[in-house]
Amino acid sequence: MASSSSSLSNSPCAACKFLRRKCQPECVFAPYFPPDQPQKFVNVHKVFGASNVTKLLNELHPSQREDAVNSLAYEADMRLRDPVYGCVGVISLLQHQLRQLQMDLSCAKSELSKYQSLGITGHAGLIAAAAAATATTHQNLGINLIGSGGGGGGGGREHHFHHHQFFPRDHHHHHQQQMLMSFDAGSNCDANLLAMNVSSGIGQLSQFQSPRAAAGDDRRTIHPS
Amino acid sequence: MSSGRCAACRYLRRRCTQDCILSPYFPSNNPQRFASVHRIYGASNVTKLLQRLPTHLRAEAADSLYFEAQCRLEDPVYGCVGLIFLLQQQIHSAESQLIKTQAEIAVMKSQTQHPRTQPFPAISGSNNLLLQQSDNDANLSFSNQVSFGFI
Numbered sequence: 001m002a003s004s005s006s007s008l009s010n011s012p013c014a015a016c017k018f019l020r021r022k023c024q025p026e027c028v029f030a031p032y033f034p035p036d037q038p039q040k041f042v043n044v045h046k047v048f049g050a051s052n053v054t055k056l057l058n059e060l061h062p063s064q065r066e067d068a069v070n071s072l073a074y075e076a077d078m079r080l081r082d083p084v085y086g087c088v089g090v091i092s093l094l095q096h097q098l099r100q101l102q103m104d105l106s107c108a109k110s111e112l113s114k115y116q117s118l119g120i121t122g123h124a125g126l127i128a129a130a131a132a133a134t135a136t137t138h139q140n141l142g143i144n145l146i147g148s149g150g151g152g153g154g155g156g157r158e159h160h161f162h163h164h165q166f167f168p169r170d171h172h173h174h175h176q177q178q179m180l181m182s183f184d185a186g187s188n189c190d191a192n193l194l195a196m197n198v199s200s201g202i203g204q205l206s207q208f209q210s211p212r213a214a215a216g217d218d219r220r221t222i223h224p225s
Numbered sequence: 226m227s228s229g230r231c232a233a234c235r236y237l238r239r240r241c242t243q244d245c246i247l248s249p250y251f252p253s254n255n256p257q258r259f260a261s262v263h264r265i266y267g268a269s270n271v272t273k274l275l276q277r278l279p280t281h282l283r284a285e286a287a288d289s290l291y292f293e294a295q296c297r298l299e300d301p302v303y304g305c306v307g308l309i310f311l312l313q314q315q316i317h318s319a320e321s322q323l324i325k326t327q328a329e330i331a332v333m334k335s336q337t338q339h340p341r342t343q344p345f346p347a348i349s350g351s352n353n354l355l356l357q358q359s360d361n362d363a364n365l366s367f368s369n370q371v372s373f374g375f376i
Contacts, residue, residue: 094312101319115333
């Protein structure tokens with residue numbers, strides 16, 4: 001083959017090869033489903049269907065189509081790996097991680113402010129306060145989901161989320177939750193105070209932006225406290 | 226009730242049978258839910274997806290399909306993957322802030338304990354939180370791989 005590009009050779013794109021049809025020069029799939037990536041189209045077709053993908057792509061400007069196809073391919077892959085939650089499972093995990101980090105950050109800032117407000121002196125009282133703070137911070141290292149008994153989510157601690165939030169309530173995802181719990185540094189800060197900070201910071205799942213917009217504009221982003 | 230079709234069958238203009246697989250998850254009082262899912266996935270794909278799952282998992286699956294469909298309708302280019310990007314960025318930012326704050330705490334502690342002899346000590350391995358966070362960076366970039374360059 002003179003060229004590996006499907007647009008130059010006679011090789012049909014992965015979509016037309018799969019659909020067993022002639023790959024026309026103006027094939028909408030050809031630029032995004034090269035013949036050397038057959039699985040990409042197989043996955044997308046299984047989840048969305050070729051005609052739905054065609055409609056989606058036709059509604060977009062050509063400059064947007066590659067990103068759209070790649071995100072569809074990613075979603076399709078996730079859905080095939082996890083038929084129950086798909087990408088939503090990933091989103092839940094990331095939200096959980098973010099929430100934990102925000103709580104840890106809040107505690108750390110609180111601890112830092114204690115030192116800052118006391119000032120740096122050689123007073124014995126300061127040394128005692130530092131020792132107490134250290135003991136408090138480290139006493140809950142390891143598994144510690146604040147306000148929770150651990151395990152598969154779905155309990156009262158999710159009340160502050162928007163109703164579109166998903167937490168894998170089922171034991172199906174228990175092992176994923178365990179993975180998250182194992183990295184939690186833990187702290188002994190006030191759980192209610194932190195929950196309020198976190199819930200106001202996370203906002204609604206629907207208030208997201210595309211990566212390009214998000215990079216330049218954080219108006220609607222989740223802001224760590 | 227016998228004349229009440231589910232939202233899916235009403236949308237598809239077909240009879241809603243007793244064993245309609247879609248009816249528990251697309252009730253007639255929420256037609257927009259099925260319309261969204263149908264627009265992105267198509268009725269037959271949704272049916273096949275649900276059929277492959279045990280009954281007790283289908284409600285969650287239908288909810289997640291609806292959520293993803295809504296995300297895709299709101300953002301036709303990135304769909305819910307845009308949200309994943311956003312969350313990863315925010316996690317990265319929060320991590321950086323946490324590490325920075327913990328470093329400041331370590332400095333403060335050290336200054337508190339040794340105010341004149343060691344004003345700026347190196348951050349020692351006694352700060353277990355820092356090490357834990359950096360060790361878990363690999364876990365925080367989710368294991369299912371975001372990169373699009375797969376076959």
